[in-house]
Amino acid sequence: MLRFGEEDFKNWERFYRANFFNSLGGFKSLNLLGTQNKKGVTNLATFFSAIHVGANPPLAAILFRPHTVPRHSLENLRETGYFTLNSMPVSKVEQAHQASAKYEEGQSEFKALGLTEQYESFAKAPYVLESAIKFCLKLREEHLIEANQTILVVGEIVEAIVSEEALSADGHVEHTAVNNLLVNGLETYYTANVQKRFEYARPETKPKVKQ
Amino acid sequence: MLRFGEEDFKNWERFYRANFFNSLGGFKSLNLLGTQNKKGVTNLATFFSAIHVGANPPLAAILFRPHTVPRHSLENLRETGYFTLNSMPVSKVEQAHQASAKYEEGQSEFKALGLTEQYESFAKAPYVLESAIKFCLKLREEHLIEANQTILVVGEIVEAIVSEEALSADGHVEHTAVNNLLVNGLETYYTANVQKRFEYARPETKPKVKQ
Numbered sequence: 571m572l573r574f575g576e577e578d579f580k581n582w583e584r585f586y587r588a589n590f591f592n593s594l595g596g597f598k599s600l601n602l603l604g605t606q607n608k609k610g611v612t613n614l615a616t617f618f619s620a621i622h623v624g625a626n627p628p629l630a631a632i633l634f635r636p637h638t639v640p641r642h643s644l645e646n647l648r649e650t651g652y653f654t655l656n657s658m659p660v661s662k663v664e665q666a667h668q669a670s671a672k673y674e675e676g677q678s679e680f681k682a683l684g685l686t687e688q689y690e691s692f693a694k695a696p697y698v699l700e701s702a703i704k705f706c707l708k709l710r711e712e713h714l715i716e717a718n719q720t721i722l723v724v725g726e727i728v729e730a731i732v733s734e735e736a737l738s739a740d741g742h743v744e745h746t747a748v749n750n751l752l753v754n755g756l757e758t759y760y761t762a763n764v765q766k767r768f769e770y771a772r773p774e775t776k777p778k779v780k781q
Numbered sequence: 782m783l784r785f786g787e788e789d790f791k792n793w794e795r796f797y798r799a800n801f802f803n804s805l806g807g808f809k810s811l812n813l814l815g816t817q818n819k820k821g822v823t824n825l826a827t828f829f830s831a832i833h834v835g836a837n838p839p840l841a842a843i844l845f846r847p848h849t850v851p852r853h854s855l856e857n858l859r860e861t862g863y864f865t866l867n868s869m870p871v872s873k874v875e876q877a878h879q880a881s882a883k884y885e886e887g888q889s890e891f892k893a894l895g896l897t898e899q900y901e902s903f904a905k906a907p908y909v910l911e912s913a914i915k916f917c918l919k920l921r922e923e924h925l926i927e928a929n930q931t932i933l934v935v936g937e938i939v940e941a942i943v944s945e946e947a948l949s950a951d952g953h954v955e956h957t958a959v960n961n962l963l964v965n966g967l968e969t970y971y972t973a974n975v976q977k978r979f980e981y982a983r984p985e986t987k988p989k990v991k992q
Binding site for chain 2: 571572573574575576579582584585586587588589590591592593594595596597598599600601618619620621622623624625626627628629630631633635655657660663664667668669670671672673674677682690691702703705710711713715716717718720722724726727728729730731732733734737738740741742743744745746750751752754755756757758759760761762763764765766767768769770771772773776777780
């Protein structure tokens, strides 16, 4: 085992350090964040940081890192109050990665990437038609992380669009059913295989595999 | 495609809703959070919400959900100022799941689960010996999410312990090299396969596969 401490972290070359800390924490979901500005110019950005915040009310959060992510998405969702998160299948891995490129303002990533805008109940945020599991959020809160000036944006999920084959009878949304991507680090993309599905864990019993 | 809105979300049965929103956002890293209290009683809890916050200084965050996660971990890390995040291999999937059971105060999950405490530079937080990629964090900030009273805890990474076989020459930590688990929903565990590794994305070029 290799052990690294604060002195190592300070002395590492910048890209080595970025690769290390972006991948240390493990696998993440991959989402394209869809927004548009007041003029109707749409924007897509790759996000690796969506987290579940709660089920009732349904809440999710994403983190905006000022130095690495174009800020158009943040400006847009502040303007309109809405944004979408769109998972992507392995067949669209090139487009998912390319969405992290820094396109200029006024240029829509949808067109540049060959992806299709889709509008449902909340017309102020575009979905990605090619995504089989996606949801729309309404901006609820922002929190400034003082340690590095990143911004946590919390949204309430106001609509969800899910491919029928991915939805289990108990409500579980199975991303492997639509060959969805996951990611780690700055540029490594993965698919997943189910290993185990358990019943709810209790201290007095051993883990039970779900039938 | 199935479309659901706010009326559906309100009317769903509680467990269906929990399953749906815990899995909608996609795959997550799985970590066991290691802490101890002032008396030296250790605690492990399963966490699905670790996110990368920044590389310089190295920061990560986790979300505490008051109603679903035992609060011992939060109380402990407030007492000592330190906590560890420990990824887990597929060979320990039963223990990883069982760590989400609500054990009583004063009972260490290490012993109940048959996992081994490991102490390195920061003796106030136990690592899991069986974990091949793990790190220790110092508490930096807490943010209360007003929408549902969850708490985002931001920590600075002060030590990282990584199996040599997982560390690439460019700093990328490859969790598949040590068969690490990922998770989605409340109880479904996965392993991953690398699909693509790209060069940094630029608007003027097509995605290039990394050699």
